[in-house]
Amino acid sequence: MPKNLVVVSAAIVSLFATPFALADTAAARAKALEAVKRDFNPRGQASLDRLAEDMVQLICNRTANNPSPENTKRLEAKQLALVKYPADGKLMGDWKKGETLAQSGRGFTWTDGAGGAVGGSCYNCHQIGPNEQAFGTVGPSLLGYGKLRGNSPEIQRYTYAKIYNAKAFSACSDMPRFGHVGALKPEQIVDLVALLLDPASPVNK
Ligand code: HEC
CATH class of the missing domain: 1.10.760.10 (Cytochrome c-like domain)
Structure with missing residues (x-):
């Protein structure tokens, strides 16, 4: 689906969402996660911890990749602060x-x-x-x-x-x-x- 359509449909869903519908969404999400965990088999170094979301992934996944502008700014600043640069400061290699x-x-x-x-x-x-x-x-x-x-x-x-x-x-x-x-x-x-x-x-x- 084109991205703007996803955004529009997410907005429509949130417009009409009642607490009842939200509970349904949470239950459906829990069921989906259960199925994924059941059907993914760990093998070698590909273990199930790969299914775990960190905060930025969680927020993107829950907002159809469209967090609020303030959240987007905050998340990006946090990610940027985690970047580690090489010890000698040289950024152009071979x-x-x-x-x-x-x-x-x-x-x-x-x-x-x-x-x-x-x-x-x-x-x-x-x-x-x-x-x-x-x-x-x-x-x-x-x-x-x-x-x-x-x-x-x-x-x-x-x-x-x-x-x-x-x-x-x-x-x-x-x-x-x-x-x-x-x-x-x-x-x-x-x-x-x-x-x-x-x-x-x-x-x-
Ligand atoms: C799974 C797909 C994927 C892979 C693999 C990937 N990229 Fe990207 N990359 C993207 C997408 C999508 C964008 C544009 C969106 C964004 O800026 O994040 C992007 C953007 C970039 C940009 C920014 C371009 C700009 O005009 O500012 C750079 C630089 C880049 N990638 C370098 C790399 C390099 C180097 C690698 C390999 C180490 C790599 N990418 C691997 C998907 C990928």
């Missing part, structure tokens, strides 16, 4: 390593060994290179990202923080919070920043 990471979708599944390498799988949602055989379109194309924006310290900081925790800038973003959840380390995120911002990177050719 674009070649970044490219390998961006094009790897391995890691974190039950068939991957725990503690094994985790890729960024950026290609699953973004165009992020000139020679990709396939890429997803859930996120905007990142081709020419650095060419368009330059690589000033502000852009480096934004790009690093966006990859570390996308919800710091868009509370209900569908983009995974790579640094926040520990999928990628700061040393790896700086390589992705270089992939996007280094003038020598294929992204900017």
